[in-house]
Amino acid sequence: MSAAISPSTHRPYGVQRVCRIWAVPRSTFYRASRPTDCAPAKPRGPKPPVDDASLLAVIRADLAASPFSGEGHRKVWARLHYGLGLPVGRNRVLRLMRDNQLLSPFRRPPRPANDHDGTILTEAPDVLWGTDATLVQTAEKGRVWVFAAIDHFNSEVVGHHVSTDGSRFSALEPISQAVTSRFGGIAADAARGVSLRLDSGPQYTSHHFSRQISHWGMALSYAFPHQPQCNGVIERFFRTLKEQAIWGQTFRTAAEVQAAVSNFVARYNAAWRLERLGYLSPLDYRARHLQQESLAA
Numbered sequence: 001m002s003a004a005i006s007p008s009t010h011r012p013y014g015v016q017r018v019c020r021i022w023a024v025p026r027s028t029f030y031r032a033s034r035p036t037d038c039a040p041a042k043p044r045g046p047k048p049p050v051d052d053a054s055l056l057a058v059i060r061a062d063l064a065a066s067p068f069s070g071e072g073h074r075k076v077w078a079r080l081h082y083g084l085g086l087p088v089g090r091n092r093v094l095r096l097m098r099d100n101q102l103l104s105p106f107r108r109p110p111r112p113a114n115d116h117d118g119t120i121l122t123e124a125p126d127v128l129w130g131t132d133a134t135l136v137q138t139a140e141k142g143r144v145w146v147f148a149a150i151d152h153f154n155s156e157v158v159g160h161h162v163s164t165d166g167s168r169f170s171a172l173e174p175i176s177q178a179v180t181s182r183f184g185g186i187a188a189d190a191a192r193g194v195s196l197r198l199d200s201g202p203q204y205t206s207h208h209f210s211r212q213i214s215h216w217g218m219a220l221s222y223a224f225p226h227q228p229q230c231n232g233v234i235e236r237f238f239r240t241l242k243e244q245a246i247w248g249q250t251f252r253t254a255a256e257v258q259a260a261v262s263n264f265v266a267r268y269n270a271a272w273r274l275e276r277l278g279y280l281s282p283l284d285y286r287a288r289h290l291q292q293e294s295l296a297a
Contacts, residue, residue: 049087056096058086063102070104073097120197120232121152121276125286126182128152128221130197130234131174131204133166136246136257144254146241146261149174150234152197154289155274156282157237157265158182162258171203172212179216192217197231199223240268 004013019026050058062076077093080086097103122128131149138144145166149159158181159174175196176186183190196218198204204222213220223230245264251257269282277285 125153132234138251154282154285168206189217
């Protein structure tokens with residue numbers, strides 16, 4: 001094709017133009033056009049004082065004689081270069097050790113076992129709630145805390161609170177709101193049967209927090225360490241909250257953050273369509289569930 005004559009210019013198209021239009025590197029064309037019986041191209045540059053075969057033998061001998069195990073190419077190169085005085089480059093030692101499987105296994109930090117059963121969703125409301133906190137920067141008050149509680153059944157936000165101290169009392173506020181709205185009060189055993197998913201933050205591991213949750217009859221369900229997916233429902237809500245109402249905004253005080261969070265929570269519960277709910281909003285999904293239960297009864 002590159003040797004074909006253009007009908008308009010009456011000149012050959014040329015290799016460069018054809019390769020550019022076909023998005024093919026010219027090196028590929030030249031490699032394919034080279035006869036198969038040609039000798040392979042020699043490496044560029046001057047011939048090294050120590051050939052690859054001899055250097056590989058020296059590397060194997062060095063590894064065998066070393067009193068240590070699991071050493072990388074840097075240690076081997078240092079002994080060859082500074083100890084034996086061999087004029088070899090470190091990248092060349094790395095290439096030979098990699099090509100011949102002489103590198104030590106890559107050391108990764110141990111990962112925790114996957115202890116949860118893979119799902120944190122429920123088939124009915126008020127079975128498992130999740131709670132957590134996130135931080136929002138303000139101009140006058142610095143970082144303020146946004147606490148929230150969410151129902152794992154339909155991802156409905158059942159309580160939220162903005163605080164400047166992030167204390168255990170502030171962490172309890174969304175739970176208190178949820179217990180009041182769902183069960184009519186905060187008396188003893190008002191929310192018995194509900195489990196609360198949370199992480200091991202200092203607010204949630206405090207004696208006051210656990211005593212109050214126990215007073216309401218709720219069970220604590222701590223997420224496994226280093227596995228934030230255990231509390232993924234509230235984590236996913238916080239991402240949506242920040243994308244829709246926090247990022248790109250400037251807040252001066254905690255009251256402004258509280259107003260923004262409250263306005264968004266109302267819109268979210270009523271109109272935010274979730275794929276796992278069949279693209280219904282949290283409130284619509286809960287209403288449909290309650291209607292189906294009443295018809296079944």
